[in-house]
Amino acid sequence: MIPITIFDDQTVAVFGLGGSGLATLEALAAGGARVVAYDDNEASRTKAALIEGVEIVDLREADWSSFAALVLAPGVPLTHPEPHWSVKLAQQAGVEIIGDVELFCRQRRHSGIDCPFVAITGTNGKSTTTALISHMLRDSGMDVQMGGNIGTPVLALEPLASDRIYVIEVSSYQIDLAPSIDPSIGLLLNISADHLDRHGDLMSYAKIKARMVSSSGLAVVALDDRLSANVASNLRLKGRTIVTISGFGNSRAMVAAPDGVLQSMEGDFLFNLDQARALRGTHNAQNAAAAIAVVRQFDLPPAALSRGLISFGGLEHRMEEVGAADGVLYINDSKATNADAAARALASFRSVHWIAGGLPKEGGIETLVDLLDRVEHAYLIGDAADEFARTLKKNGVSYSICAHMDLALAAAIDACKAAGAGAKERVVLLSPACASFDQFPNFTVRGDKFREAVHAYLESGTVPIDPSHSSDEGL
Structure with missing residues (x-):
């Protein structure tokens, strides 16, 4: 504490x-x-x-x-x-x-203990990046305290000490309640429409994210979306110290090219992300580039960077591999509570049986149309099922309305069995593009239920169906 x-x-x-x-x-x-x-x-x-x-x-x-x-x-x-x-x-x-993050910031200044404080924000990817930064620093023998929006409350961490590094994930809600937030290093990953019911509109939401990096000793900003790129440009105009990164090769500092090669523009670090199984997908290329840009500030040698990337095990509910059998890979991406997050998962695979739906957010899945050719079949659950069905039908994607996740998983498994083994790996992907609150207390419970059901199937050959869910509902 x-x-x-x-x-x-x-x-x-x-x-x-x-x-x-x-x-x-x-x-x-x-x-x-x-x-x-x-x-x-x-x-x-x-x-x-x-x-x-x-x-x-x-x-x-x-x-x-x-x-x-x-x-x-x-x-x-x-x-x-x-x-x-x-x-x-x-x-x-x-x-x-x-809020509690503001208390942490004020206490840090009041104590006079100049401990490193790394703050990570962004619409998507902040939990994975926070965990990756923490892992890489710990793997190099440093005393790291990780908390904030990722799980452990910031004030429940170990007491302030000059040799401790505090790696804190901060949401827009927390920044809104932290008027004097002043991290040593502030990282902005991306900005897309989310939480607009809490902030009024997209520009208000973006300003909150921008304020955190604007008050940082060093700002690390990704350039892969317009709003974040604008933040970087404004910081440069103000003469602020800034490092820019990218997952798509357009950065002046650190890039992860489409072929998955992570490189520094200075030419002193090169790494192929194919070696890091927990960091598959272009979205994780951005996360890895961001993490490297941060941990390089602590003078880690290239060998330590590579070791940290390879040994990172990923996070629960974020592109989490929960099982595999008979040419089918099961992925729990329950944390994908909006379309932008689901896009990152869909872009990572080619032959997807997609479980989607829940409590819908503004815009539904309209922004995913360019990725729908990766979907062999969609299994729709929750309040969003009818809305998502209209979008899929309009784009020629086959779907079933299954109402509940256990029914959707059973249907996806049956479809994969019927298709038989092939040269390509099929993926049963839970990436809802929705909040969970229509059927689950939170995305964690939703993901846990999916994982448990997959494990039960792999052990017994049967998906456990909740008795309250009619076996023919929506099928």
């Missing part, structure tokens, strides 16, 4: 008591703050009440004039679709609203 001493002997309100909220309570209390906390969920309040030094107070009835700050969980609406009631009360009282 990182004790937060900057609010010593002051009263701080915390709203939102999930994982990051609980870590925030512990860090503030350990640092000497008086902490009052609340959540709309009773179970969350009960758990928080067990933390020493924390008082559960209904903030709707609290005296806001006594609060030094409101620390808001990132999932709680700050501006759109409308501010949460706690935000409105804080604004009315003139109380600043911040």
